[in-house]
Amino acid sequence: MNINKREGLFVILSFQCSSCNNTITIGTSPKVVASDRRDINIRSQIGGHLYGIRCAGLAKLMGAMNLPSPIQDQIYSKWDKNLLLSIKSFSNRSMTRAVNEAVTAANGRELMVSGDGFWQTRGFQSRHGAAALLSCNTTPKVLDIETCSKTCNVCIGALAIKKSNPVKYNDVIRSHQCEKNYNKSSGTIEAHTVLNMFKRSVSKYGIYYTSYVGDGDSKTFTSLSNAKPYPGQNIIRLQMAFASTVRKCKHDLDLLLKRTWAIFWHKYSTNEDPRHDSCSIDWCGYLKAVRNGTPYDHAPHALPHPVLDAIKPVFENLCFRESVARVVDASSQNQNEGFHSLVWLMSPKHKTTSGTTFETAFHLVIIIFNDGYFTLGDLFNNICGYRGHYTNQAMIHFDNSRLHSESKTNNRKTRKEADRSVQKNVDNDQTNNNNAPGDDNDKTINSDKQTDDDYNETNSDNQPTSEDNDTTTDSDECITDDRDSTSSSDDSSTDSDDKTILSLDTKTNEDIERNDGTSDNEYGYYNPKDRRRISNSL
Known part of the structure; x- marks a missing residue:
């Protein structure tokens, strides 16, 4: 047996009969249709993205398993760009289906969406960032995504020959597709990308994002309000709401307003001045004590009045009717955080990466998040010819x-x-037993x-x-x-x-x-x- 040729994980084996000298040649992986690439190399490349280890990680894995190393890094990067085009086409179809489902669920083309930005590395020095808009129905899905890159690996690499070979440098700069598309600070990427997605919603999908769920710590909503992507139409801002009080009263504005102030007055109450009119007996110890006929001491649970007087203006700013109305229906960005967690599995924050790799990661996540892992079989079928x-x-x-x-x-x-x-x-x-007729002297506390x-x-x-x-x-x-x-x-x-x-x-x-x-x-x-x-x- 001899190895006649090797391309990454693909090898051509030849077997020669010792009696008749007849030779049989066998390839270990089929060739992809209309391409010189081999199936095993493409699948390993997609697998590297799914696991977040890329070419260097694949080389370590293959070495530990006593297998040939994958394709060279230069060829790997070239194939990555072609692979991204195929993955993008599938993720775009997935987002289009998600938009149609959201329109059907909302019974109209005016949708509520949640948006949040994410960056390739921690902090606001990341070279790559993106933002995604997700639907807010019972099955949230990604509707649109926008990415920003502040650097281009090809441009950076070409600087090495700028002085020694300026002619080749100019050819490389002119011929390549530059990844850099953003020059401002990384912290402004979220507002910039969300605004772009709002502006193109009508031309891309024929829909309007009329309600926006934000995290409250970015300038996104201010940017949307100033830019006015939909002339003559206002965008409603919905702050994130996590408290159980909001969830339980999310469909009743009056009850929600009452319960939010109950938090303040519950802590303000004293034995001499109990203020529990807005409290609920489900959680208020004082009301339970009154119901059960047991004593109750406010001292261990109340906060000092000077402290509460100092924070009362905050309650007044947050717990007035117009402000509380923003959290009716208790919308949140939890679905966005779930989407981000999948992105970080495929593009870990502690690893520096190119814009192409970052895009490949979150477009794969869009397919998985919207339609499940099984849909990736269609991607393999399209690229490799079979699932x-x-x-x-x-x-x-x-x-x-x-x-x-x-x-x-x-x-x-x-x-x-x-x-x-x-x-x-x-x-x-x-309570019924306590209210039943009987000898009150028999009840001890x-x-x-x-x-x-x-x-x-x-x-x-x-x-x-x-x-x-x-x-x-x-x-x-x-x-x-x-x-x-x-x-x-x-x-x-x-x-x-x-x-x-x-x-x-x-x-x-x-x-x-x-x-x-x-x-x-x-x-x-x-x-x-x-x-x-x-x-x-x-």
């Missing part, structure tokens, strides 16, 4: 893991709501068990997490909205939630039975001893 059996199996596994995590999150939320309902029924029964504000409870299930960014006062306001969580750490729980499995043949969701002791992270098709009972459709 591949194991590629299909892997993408199905990734989607199943994603759906399973979401199912477990929803089930936990349902259980929390059920527990709250049970506790409320118990409290009501206790233990001062050690006095009703306290619920925010002193230490139940970890009801405490806010670092991802919630909630401002809370009592435990009932500390309950987080699990549907906004995208953490994969929930997979470690041991509940018996059902799985939703994506069928290979039907490309729909079907239920399968629970694993018989097999880890949820194992590929069933790689493990010959796998005992999972999968539906016949697979």
Whole structure:
């Protein structure tokens, strides 16, 4: 056996018979249609982007596995630009479908969108940045994206020959497509890119972004208001809202206004001057104590009046009717943060990269975020000529893991709501028993068990997490909205939630039975001893 030729991971092997000297030549990977590239090299290149390791990471991986190194870095960069064009075409189709779904859900072409910027590296010195607009319906998807680059790798590399070979330098500068398209500070990228997407919404999709959900710490909305992308039409600004108070009252403006001021007056109350008219008995310890006929001491829970008087102007600025109206429906940017987390998996912030690599990463994320991993099979089919059996199996596994995590999150939320309902029924029964006729002298009060504000409870299930960014006062306001969580750490729980499995043949969701002791992270098709009972459709 001899190796006649090698191109990256592709090799041509020849076998010669020792008896008749007949020679057979075998290639280890098919050639891509209308191209000189090999299937294995293209798939490894896409895999490098999906895992965020790129050419240098692939070289280390292949070396550790005792395999040939991938294609040279110069050829890799050239192929990256061609690969980006194919990925862009698929992501643009995905965003167009997402716009049509948003228009159908809104029953009109005036949409509410959430926007947020992200940068390739930490801080405001990043050379590359972008912003995405996502729909705000029940299934948020990416509608549009814009990128900015402050440098170009080709321009920087050509500086090495500017003095020694000016003719070649000029040829390189004229012939290449420069990545640099932004000259201002990195901190202004978000406002610039969001404004561009608003300006082209009508020409690109025929829609209007009439409501914008922002994070409140950027100049984006000011830029939109000054530029007026839609003449004669105002854009409504919606601040992010995380507190449980807002979520519970998000459809009732009057109740929302009342409950927000309840936070202030609850802390302002004293034993001599209780002010709990706006509080809810669900979380207010004073109202519970009155209901149960137990004593209540405000001292451990109240804040000093001078402190509250100092922050009262802040409440007056934030909790007036027009301001509170902005957070009706409790819109947030959680979907944007989930999108960003996927981008950082494919383009880590601690690694310097080119604009092409950065764009490739977030266009791949658009396809995955909008339509799931299985849709990447269409990309492989378009570039390589076929999807591949194991590629299909892997993408199905990734989607199943994603759906399973979401199912477990929803089930936990349902259980929390059920527990709250049970506790409320118990409290009501206790109230009825206390109001029943009987000998009041038989009722004793233990001062050690006095009703306290619920925010002193230490139940970890009801405490806010670092991802919630909630401002809370009592435990009932500390309950987080699990549907906004995208953490994969929930997979470690041991509940018996059902799985939703994506069928290979039907490309729909079907239920399968629970694993018989097999880890949820194992590929069933790689493990010959796998005992999972999968539906016949697979």
